[in-house]
Amino acid sequence: MRGGSVGRVDLRRTARDLGVLAAAVVIGLFMLQGALEEYPGKSSAEAWRDVAVGAAAMLVLVLFRRRWPVRVCLLLTVAWLFSAVAMGAMAMASFTVAVHRPWRATAAVAALNTGLIALTFALVPLGGARERVQAIVVVTLGYAVLIAAGLLVRSRRQLISSLRERARQAEEGQRLRVEEARLLERERIAREMHDVLAHRISLLAVHAGALEFPPGAPAAQRDAAGVIRRTAYEAMEDLRQVIGVLRDDTRGADPDRPQPTLPEVPALVEQARAAGAHVTLEDGLPDAPEVPDRIGRHAYRIVQEGLTNARKHAPGAPVRVALGFPGRAGLTVEIVNPPPPGPAADALPGAGAGLLGLRERVALVGGTLEHGRTGDGGFRLYAWLPVPADEGPGPGRDL
Structure with missing residues (x-):
């Protein structure tokens, strides 16, 4: 996986280098054509020397533009004074400075190159003053477009990097919250x-x-x-x-209070009803063997968490709590509620920490836990807790 990612990064770098080189070649050939048109008496040896200097400038641009963008840009600015083709490399070097360096360095390089462009076109005889002004304006505008494109690419990369960092921090925060919930439970x-x-x-x-x-x-x-x-x-x-x-670290804890077990589930349901919830209790344990306290405590907490989730995420919806002992091998706890009668915005947000805690409890005794949406958009929480046939409540059975 890591090798594939590195390969994709290298492929992108190569594609960008080829794109920068192609743009530099196009600009350089355009400037060479203009120079040949303005100076028809230029010898072929001078033209080939111009191309050779420009090719060397292109090579320097591709090899070192990321490592030393400002130095390469200044070097290619000097090369442009001796070669029209090198102006393409100088222009793309300025683009690289705008992409990889802060705006102060970009502004300094842009001001220097713009001044040299204006001075060079002003000193070189290109016909009348009007033609010189037009040439200076056209070249300066093209150069400004390249700088603006580089700044735009830099800001886009910074935005993407910021979004990736935020996503990473959000994932890390969620992981820490999940781990904290497990530890607390x-x-x-x-x-x-x-x-x-x-x-x-x-x-x-x-x-x-x-x-x-x-x-x-x-x-x-x-x-x-x-x-x-x-x-x-x-x-x-x-x-x-x-x-x-x-x-x-337990604020308000009562160390002497006995821990609730399965017989306290009806009282818990009555408390929920007193708070305004519509809760139905289906107690399928009258004829079942006595459930050990260590299993009953977990069952009580499961019912408590299920009622809390129903009150938070489905306010006003009726809740069904079912306790069973199928096959006389384990205790089943099921809490089901339909969608809330009001709009979904009325539900309170949650991080799922309570369900993580229940999973820890159920795993502690070797049971199973299932939870998720029902077909009608409601929610179902189901747990199975094993109860050994020879185990019952009493001293020594709660360890």
């Missing part, structure tokens, strides 16, 4: 797991303490229970030190 999951682990370990420490201090307990039992209790407390301290940094 992983931190959120880590905080939730910290709360759950802290609760489980504290229960373990309490029960170990109860086994350590009962009257008449064997010494071996008290020693073992003491080891368990101290290890549990040390584990809680280590966990607090590791996860505590995640809470420093």
